[in-house]
Amino acid sequence: MSLLQINSFAAGQWVAPGSGAREIENAVTGAVMAQAGNDALDVVAMLDYARTTGGPALRAMTFHERAKMLKALAQHLGQHKQALYDLSFNTGATAKDHLIDIDGGIGTMFVFASKGRREMPDGHVYLDGEVEQLSRSGQFVGHHICTPLQGIAVHINAFNFPVWGMLEKLAPTLLAGVPAIVKPATATCYVTELAVRLMLDSGILPAGALQLVSGGLGDMLDRLTCQDVVSFTGSADTAFKLRSAPHILRNSIRFVAEQDSLNASILGPDATPGTPEFDLFVKEVHREMTAKAGQKCTAIRRIIAPDAQVPALIEALSDRLSKTLIGDPRNEATRMGALVSNSQKRDVLAKAALIGAEAERVYGDPDSFDVVGADGGKGAFLPPMLYHCVDPDGAQRVHDTEAFGPVSTILGYRDIDHAVQLANRGGGSLVASVITHDPAVAREVALGAGAFHGRIYINDRTSMKESTGHGSPLPHLVHGGPGRAGGGEEMGGVRGVMHYMQRTSVQGSPEMLAAIGGRWIPGAPEIAAQAHPFTRGFDDLEIGETLKAGPRVITLDDIEHFAEFTGDTFYAHMNDEAAARNPFFPGRVAHGYLLLSFAAGMFVEPNEGPVLANTGLDGLRFMKPVVAGDALNVRLSVKQKTRRTDEYGEVRWHVTLTNQAGEAVAEYELLTMNAYSA
Structure with missing residues (x-):
């Protein structure tokens, strides 16, 4: 019986086993069934192919485009998982074990695809946290941005999960925009090779995004740079040997490790x-x-x-x-x-x-x-x-x-x-x-x-x-542990993606930071709306496009009518003496939600148009009390646009309410779903 030849995929070509090939046995029968490995792999060409072909192609895509790519890959693997099941039996795994490895790996890709669409922008820069005001007037600000590393992720995986072990690393790597070179454990690399073939044959991945080493890496790790990442799963001894190599230490090459673990389960005294x-x-x-x-x-x-x-x-x-x-x-x-x-x-x-x-x-x-x-x-x-x-x-x-x-x-x-x-x-x-x-x-x-x-x-x-079990790491949560377990954190949703990106603090004017992040910042130039923004389709709206409306004078009748109509008769709105005893109020004040309602009334466009739904608001703050006689003004600015489906996208609006003195009394972000432009 001829042995299976487990190939590598290097620099765009499948390479058969050669010098240094190792034999692989069938776990069930003990018979040798395959061979893998080739000491003659051109690792320099592989690294160059990833850096000059795969990396630029991935970075040219937005996070959402890469998320759609992950979803398509997961769907394609799902259509061919029976072939993976059939081959995986040779590793000693049962049908239930396949659900953990193969279905679990495909499911992980789906989760990262979903999180990429829901939690990351339809752009090339991920914004980490909020803008920091660094000057009194607000014209010098700072922000943290994350951009893809311009290198390669080398994934060194363990034998026990030849599919999940690859996909749980590959999904956040590709979502970040970084090409990967996957090196599975030789004992089960034949299952990984089939999964890689399926993904490459699908035509979904750009050239250079994924390569495979079936066998040893040679001197690849000695050729990495500060833009590269090594993600390792295996024994603590091997992890120590790899991560303490002088080249890795000297160049501060990121090393993510998941290694030995003496996990415990405690039975409660009850x-x-x-x-x-x-x-x-x-x-x-x-x-x-x-x-x-x-x-x-x-x-x-x-x-x-x-x-x-x-x-x-x-x-x-x-x-x-x-x-x-x-x-x-x-x-x-x-x-x-x-x-x-x-x-x-x-x-x-x-x-x-x-x-x-x-x-x-x-x-x-x-x-x-x-x-x-x-x-x-x-x-x-x-x-x-x-x-x-x-x-x-x-x-x-x-x-x-x-x-x-x-x-x-x-x-x-x-x-x-x-x-x-x-x-x-x-x-x-x-x-x-x-x-x-x-x-x-x-x-x-x-x-x-x-x-x-x-x-x-x-x-x-x-x-x-409903629980998933002690032994089931989930893509939504970090998978890793301190000390003996390696000190790494894999998966964890967007946290896992950050392993393959560089966090950079940028400082400058609001205009500069808005241009970098693709998100309008207060203090950046405003674009005066030539037509009501609610009449303009998603694609026609410009970041920074602003509508101003008002004033509307708040009366005591407004406050009392709102209180009676809603049932919100809190003393600060209805009892002048009690309100005055409160350190936050000068006397009776308008309801915060009354101000929001009046603001909506000032900026709304009532006719049917591209605005399909108001889906909520974020970051609401009331900064200064409003009393009867105050005049309310509103500013509505397009802060960010994110495509959501083939029919509509999300528009995030920055809303500021001010009084007659120009003092901010409330601020929030309004979310609407808008139809794409015709």
């Missing part, structure tokens, strides 16, 4: 046998020990339970683990497949032996277990192995040894403070969870363990039907 929380805890631990055969960076390695509940927990977990069918992952009845390779199996057994020196194995014998539909002696199969450490305070290996497979250790605790201390002994982890129905316990764990963990997962009977 979660006794018979409660929904106890049953949920057993279910969560079982899932994390068996999904992907325990080969998850977020899997539960340490099970922390009240001393009194340890015997019951051992019994419940052992019973549930005994019902786990181990075997050929293609068999629909199989609940746990093989580890990725026999080499990985040997590593897990070696690490389990270290843990076994401090803890008793209470379930799972690697020398005697059943495998259905496959040869357990040839494939990389192991049973779930549960340990119990009676002296968690005196132990060391259970807190610093990660057996990257179906291995977990139960540790007893005296009280919540003790449980938190044990969780924190992991030296920094990706995730800790607590299963409890007591908010006070959840708070104590979050405050005590937060500094040592990138994510705190809390679950109970209220959220159990």
Whole structure:
């Protein structure tokens, strides 16, 4: 049987394995099935191709255009995911494991596509925070902007998630406008290669946006610059070796790491046998020990339970683990497949032996277990192995040894403070969870363990039907952790995109900063509206286009009528003496919402036109009281325009209300949906 030839995609060409190629075995059968790697890859050409072709093409696109590209890629992969499933069985993954890796990766791309459209501008500059006024008159201001790095992202991924591991890094990278060179772990690179082929063959990506190294990187990392990023997932030892290389340090090359993690799950003292929380805890631990055969960076390695509940927990977990069918992952009845390779199996057994020196194995014998539909002696199969450490305070290996497979250790605790201390002994982890129905316990764990963990997962009977699980990092939230876990933060919505952009503070006049950011700033030149802006289509409106209206005099009758009509008879509007005793008011004052209503009445265009809907307002502030006799004026300026659908876009208007002395009394941003110009 001929071996699969796993190619690389370099400088626009597919390159077959060559000198230095490594053999890859089928996890289920143990037979060699493929080879990958080529020491002759032209890394200089690859870097040049990304920098001169891929980078400029991506940066020419707006954030929204790149978000649409991500959505199209996700849709295309979704149409071909069965082919990815079929190939992924060879990694030892079951059909349920595919949902985590393949469907999870595609879903992550969809989330970043959505966030790019909703939370980022339809432009080339991302504005971070608000404008800072740096002078008394407001004609010298500052702002933070983010622009794409003009380099490459090198993604070094782990073997356990050949699709999700690539896509969760690739999505924010491409959204930022940076090309990527993906280097999957060789053991499962054949699945990544198929996913890359699907994306490249779709024609959706611009040339140079994505390249693939199946095998070693050669001296690529020694050729990076300050504009490049390395994003790594793998062991702490490998991460240390790579990130401490003199070239990486000397050039301050960004290095994002997600590495070893001794994650813990804490059973709350209230979660006794018979409660929904106890049953949920057993279910969560079982899932994390068996999904992907325990080969998850977020899997539960340490099970922390009240001393009194340890015997019951051992019994419940052992019973549930005994019902786990181990075997050929293609068999629909199989609940746990093989580890990725026999080499990985040997590593897990070696690490389990270290843990076994401090803890008793209470379930799972690697020398005697059943495998259905496959040869357990040839494939990389192991049973779930549960340990119990009676002296968690005196132990060391259970807190610093990660057996990257179906291995977990139960540790007893005296009280919540003790449980938190044990969780924190992991030296920094990706995730800790607590299963409890007591908010006070959840708070104590979050405050005590937060500094040592990138994510705190809390679950109970209220959220159990909707929660995603201890081991599921989500694209909306950061995935990473301090210390041993690498100190990095991946995903996290727009936060993840920022890893591939440079934050720059810009200073100058409002006119200059408005031109840079594509957003009007108070103090920048105004464009006098020649026609009412509500009569002009989305495309015709100009940033800074301004309508001024007023004055409208506020009367006491207005205030009293508004109070009676709305029911808002708060004393500051109705009782002159009581209002005068309030340090904020000189006497009876107009309702803030009355001022907004009058402002709308002054700038509205009542006839049917391109304004389709008022969708809300942001940043409302009332700065100065308005009393009867004051004259209200309004200024309405086009602040920002963002395309939303094929039919309409969002217009953000800056609205300022002033009195007869020109003093600002209120300010806010109005949001409308406007039809595109005919």
